[in-house]
Amino acid sequence: MGLNDDGVPSETDGRSPIRSEEFRPGATDPLHVVTDLLASELESSPLELNPPLGRVVDWDAVVTLLGRSGETGTVEFVRFTYGDYEVEIRGSGSVFLFQNSE
Known part of the structure; x- marks a missing residue:
């Protein structure tokens, strides 16, 4: 399971993330990245x-x-x-937010 030329997970059946963000594994807590992405998409405060x-x-x-x-x-x-969204966190340092297809 790798990334295609655009940096999108290759196993997404052609779906494109609606948001994505990078983090430094071991230096940045991906929880903050996920929270910020969801809050931004939902036009809400992370809290x-x-x-x-x-x-x-x-x-x-x-x-x-x-x-x-x-x-x-x-x-x-x-x-x-998470609600209408699918969140994918990669150990390599990427977070992808997709519209839930179900």
């Missing part, structure tokens, strides 16, 4: 996301799967649904 991100995804599990600072994770990416 006003409803439901709070912590009720939708177990962030400790995400960090464990992707790997902590200086560690290699057990998976290449984590994907979850």
Whole structure:
């Protein structure tokens, strides 16, 4: 599972992300990136996301799967649904936000 020439995950069945952001693994917490992307898309404050991100995804599990600072994770990416959106976080340092196709 890699990225195509545009940096979009190749396994997205031709879907393009509506938003994306890069982060530095081990230096930047991707939780902040995800929260900011969702808040921006929803035209909301990160503190006003409803439901709070912590009720939708177990962030400790995400960090464990992707790997902590200086560690290699057990998976290449984590994907979850938040309302009408699908969030994909890559251990390589990318976050993609897609319109949920279901």
